[in-house]
Amino acid sequence: MSVIRSVGQWLEERAGLGAAVRPVMEHQVPRSSASWWYVFGSATLTLFMMQIATGICLALVYLPSADQAYDSLLYLNYVAPLGWFLRAVHFWGSNAMVAVMTLHLIQVFLFGAHKYPREMTWVVGVFLFLCTLGMAFTGQVLRWDQDAYWGLGIAASIAGRSPVIGESVVQILLGGPIIAGRTLTRFFAVHVFIVPGLLIALVGLHLFLVLRLGINEWPMPGRLVDRRTYRQRYEEEVHKDGVPFFPDAARKDMVAAGVVILVVVLLAVIFGPFGPGGVPDPTIIDTAPKPDFYFLALYAVFALLPPWTETMLLLLGPPLAILVLFLVPFIAGTGEKRHGAQRPRRCGTSAGGLRSSSRARW
Numbered sequence: 001m002s003v004i005r006s007v008g009q010w011l012e013e014r015a016g017l018g019a020a021v022r023p024v025m026e027h028q029v030p031r032s033s034a035s036w037w038y039v040f041g042s043a044t045l046t047l048f049m050m051q052i053a054t055g056i057c058l059a060l061v062y063l064p065s066a067d068q069a070y071d072s073l074l075y076l077n078y079v080a081p082l083g084w085f086l087r088a089v090h091f092w093g094s095n096a097m098v099a100v101m102t103l104h105l106i107q108v109f110l111f112g113a114h115k116y117p118r119e120m121t122w123v124v125g126v127f128l129f130l131c132t133l134g135m136a137f138t139g140q141v142l143r144w145d146q147d148a149y150w151g152l153g154i155a156a157s158i159a160g161r162s163p164v165i166g167e168s169v170v171q172i173l174l175g176g177p178i179i180a181g182r183t184l185t186r187f188f189a190v191h192v193f194i195v196p197g198l199l200i201a202l203v204g205l206h207l208f209l210v211l212r213l214g215i216n217e218w219p220m221p222g223r224l225v226d227r228r229t230y231r232q233r234y235e236e237e238v239h240k241d242g243v244p245f246f247p248d249a250a251r252k253d254m255v256a257a258g259v260v261i262l263v264v265v266l267l268a269v270i271f272g273p274f275g276p277g278g279v280p281d282p283t284i285i286d287t288a289p290k291p292d293f294y295f296l297a298l299y300a301v302f303a304l305l306p307p308w309t310e311t312m313l314l315l316l317g318p319p320l321a322i323l324v325l326f327l328v329p330f331i332a333g334t335g336e337k338r339h340g341a342q343r344p345r346r347c348g349t350s351a352g353g354l355r356s357s358s359r360a361r362w
């Protein structure tokens, strides 16, 4: 212990990391936010770090070329020591990240955390959401099997229907007019460099905003969000009844982080890696490609659409939904109450989601 302490002191004297990190870890948060409802953001962050770690290990073995990718996955599944486990953790980790991030989005929305002054935190969050779905989609393509090939084919045919720019979008997406070797290289670069770089930068900005603006307090009936008074009232509440983020709030975040890691490892051990499911073969057209779970709902809805509505809704539906997500803080940002009972439309119930009495139990 004394060796560790003296190394720590040596580092602290020169780098001063402790002095920089301590104020961040011990910054005051509203006592009400030291709750299990607030763990989804840090749980998503934990899963993201897990994806980066397993992704780097996979990239050391995976061969991003059209004629070798499939075999390199089989090598990971059946030859490389713990290769199957690495692939499985990365697969279940990506599913878990999308699921937990969606829970985080729903929680911050239900708690009105998108309202003043956290509108920008929300907007950055929406970019994080799109990037994470982008990682999920490009990751599925890197499996380079029948599902990936035809799934990408469907995506390209939808993109190709865009008026005026359709052809260029397909060219950019596939790296040519058809799915070929260059397509895989392109998706590999997007999945391993471009989007992770964006995600890391956006998560940094997201957390900077969370620290700068403070964690949203528990929504209370009759508490209005007013630009003129909110910041001052928030500071007063945190000053009067705040707790240090570490250990009070961080304790629950760390338990949640441990739980999500455990769940992903258990899923990996029990169900193993997913695919690859059959060498990609454009001559096999009698196939029913299926996207991973996060796109299944979209896939199912589009399958039910009458054919004449398909192109219009395929091209307009998703962009409109994304636009609405971005506009949420600007549609209902200020001057409105936060508590569910005051936002029945948000909660879709007459009495609203959260009753203040439930807080005591937490």
Ligand code: HEM
Binding pocket: 038, 039, 040, 041, 042, 043, 044, 045, 048, 101, 104, 105, 108, 113, 114, 118, 121, 122, 123, 124, 125, 126, 128, 129, 132, 203, 206, 207, 210, 214, 215, 216, 217
């Ligand atoms: C990679 C994805 C994401 C990561 C790693 C992440 C991480 C975090 C973390 C660690 C916090 C601090 C408090 C908490 O845990 O709730 C937070 C807060 C927040 N996040 Fe995210 N987030 C992500 C995606 C999103 C998305 C998709 C949205 C919404 C569209 C969003 C909106 C917010 C908002 C508004 C806050 C402030 C909440 C508050 O003050 O209570 N985040 N995020």
